[in-house]
């Protein structure tokens with residue numbers, strides 16, 4: 001039996017309330033607006049549904065992949081023969097934590113909402129995250145950061161599901177955060193259920209002003225008007241990817257519908273109708289040209305999904 005038949009049968013019996021779609025276009029769930037159909041996409045509404053689903057999906061060969069807002073993903077046009085589990089619709093509870101200055105957020109909570117909520121509690125520390133368009137789960141995976149801040153500075157604990165051993169809570173140190181790296185980089189099958197943040201009390205007006213100033217900086221320097229996945233490449237040691245690409249004269253370089261942004265050379269944007277192959281082709285061209293001119297090898301930051 002094909003894994004989709006097995007999964008459909010199981011879901012009907014054990015999770016009849018689970019929202020699931022067939023052949024769901026990934027382009028609707030990625031900020032690049034690129035990606036063909038996922039054979040199944042599920043939208044669990046609670047941690048319990050997630051645990052049951054992830055467990056069965058692993059067993060029936062569905063190769064589950066958990067996504068948040070899809071803001072760091074590049075997905076092939078032929079689609080994905082796997083189960084995509086979208087956390088953004090149903091795993092988004094947000095509350096103050098058990099201790100003072102703590103905030104607890106489920107994996108699908110958008111970072112903007114998390115930062116807004118914290119600011120309203122008079123808690124600072126997440127101003128840097130307000131303009132990052134991902135979710136808590138994606139941010140834990142990537143150790144998302146900007147303007148000198150990163151998740152590793154504000155996370156206290158993370159509750160993770162590992163279907164092999166169950167739910168476990170890892171401390172900040174155990175999360176092994178590094179530059180765009182965490183323990184999830186080496187365990188892509190683990191799922192962030194929720195994270196607890198330890199924040200700093202502050203004046204809400206000052207926190208808000210800080211968030212707005214960083215957002216203004218972002219708008220002035222990034223091509224937010226075009227679909228993209230943010231910075232295409234990681235920052236190579238001792239350099240900035242965008243600066244190297246700019247110095248090589250590659251702003252505006254185009255393959256099909258994909259283009260190196262004229263506004264920020266670190267972003268590849270979808271100028272309309274860009275395909276997976278267009279973006280991959282452009283990534284390769286940029287890597288080759290930068291390597292030849294500077295000797296620096298650029299590594300993609302965007303996750304190329306298969």
Ligand SMILES: Cc1cc2nc3c(=O)[nH]c(=O)nc-3n(C[C@H](O)[C@H](O)[C@H](O)COP(=O)(O)OP(=O)(O)OC[C@H]3O[C@@H](n4cnc5c(N)ncnc54)[C@H](O)[C@@H]3O)c2cc1C
Pocket residue numbers: 031065066067068069070071072073087107108131132133134135136137138139140141142143144145146184190191192193222224228229230231303
């Ligand atoms: C305009 C723009 C600006 C950006 N600016 C920044 C920036 O300033 N700094 C920065 O760091 N990034 C930035 N990004 C990239 C992106 O927003 C971050 O990497 C973000 O953390 C991804 O979150 P997501 O929810 O969209 O994750 P997705 O793209 O959905 O997934 C990314 C990875 O996380 C995994 N994942 C997602 N949710 C979970 C979960 N619950 N459990 C386990 N794994 C999970 C996925 O499997 C995948 O491997 C930007 C992107 C865009 C489009």
